[in-house]
Amino acid sequence: MKVIGSVKEDLSEEKRIAITPDIVKKITDLQLSIFLEKNYGTHLGINDEEYKNKGVNFCNSAKEVLEKSEIVLRVNCPSDNEVGLIKDKSVLIGQFDNLSDKEVINKLIEKDIKIFSLSLLPRITRAQTMDVLSSQANLAGYRAVIESIEEFGKVVPMMMTAAGTITPAKFLIIGAGVAGLQAIATAKRLGGIVTATDVRTTTKEQVESLGGKFLSVDGVENLETNTGYAKEADENFKKKQEELLKNSVEKNDIIICTALIPGKKAPRIISEDMVKSMKSGSIVYDLAVNQGGNSAFSEADKINVINGVKVMGAKNILNSIALTASSLYAKNLFNFVNNLYDDKKKDILINEEDEIIKKTLIDKKL
DSSP states (O other), X not given: OEEEEEOXXXXXXXXXXXXXXXXXXXXXXXXXXXXEETTSSGGGTXXXXXXXXXXXXXXXXXXXXXXXXXXXXXXXXXOHHHHTTSOTTOEEEEOOOTTTTHHHHHHHHHTTOEEEEGGGOOOSGGGGXXXXXXXXXXXXXXXXXXXXXXXXXXXXXXXXXXXXXXXXXXXXXEOOSHHHHHHHHHHHHTTOEEEEEOSOGGGHXXXXXXXXXXXXXXXXXXXXXXXXXXXXXXXXXXXHXXXXXXXXXXXXXXXXXXXXXXXXXXXXXXXHHXXXXXXXXXXXXXXXXXXXXXXXXXXXXXXXXXXXXXXXXXXXXXXXXXXXXXXXXXXXXXXXXXXXXXXXXXXXXXXXXXXXXXXXXXXXXX
């Protein structure tokens, strides 16, 4: 019986886990034995006993788990110290970045480890249940709105009282991908007035279906790749977008930035002058802060106050809802493992003709 294992991440940076109790039976039904590091989920309120009652084995150290495991499930890339502990010719599954994780990935390839990054999943129907980017971005969009409102310090919906009427908060969502659409939905549910913009004009219908108003640059092409992601805009578009946003930004109370271009630095959309034009007490939450940021003045895990406007962004916003994020992430990982499983041979097999496997496998040095 093959061993599938997982160890704790660096809790100072990552609180999510790769295996939750609710997927244990699904994994063991594939005739895989599970080994976890002691106190694997205690920081999320999940005791070891909850796992043990479902048949999970525990080791006293990460070293022991990694030395036993033929399949290792992770959230993020292993540390340099962990590379030496992972078995040669084993399988490693998680979400890895070809740029920031390059050195570690190259060391793992030298050990003939099969590395699968779910960040590289193709956007096809069969891969939707494994789509970690979507499941995690959905939660990030929700949480960005909640944290922005906490800092805003005012109620969001319109309220009519004997003392007078409270006007609803106005939101501008930049980027209408998974995170942006969830931000729109959350802001609307809480009673906000929502406007959104995206370089992909095909998102207009989705924005409007959620009750948002779509803000578009007139007379430009749809900037969407054949994989459904946004592509980089030319200078002409950027100038028109800047003019459009200048008039919109200052009217909004909360701006949520979610615009990303795969494999590239995040586009700078909100300029210094735009931030300074906003009303004192307004909020800019930049979900793209780790990729350079959509907004001027945004820094990871800092709240910068510019003329009374708070510009903020978290290095890992999912740490604040790590239990829910872990639950979805673990299901995505299991569905990927299940795709590797061969029912006839009752074993994990890597079929490189499978589009999902071919696209996610990192088997050459970067």
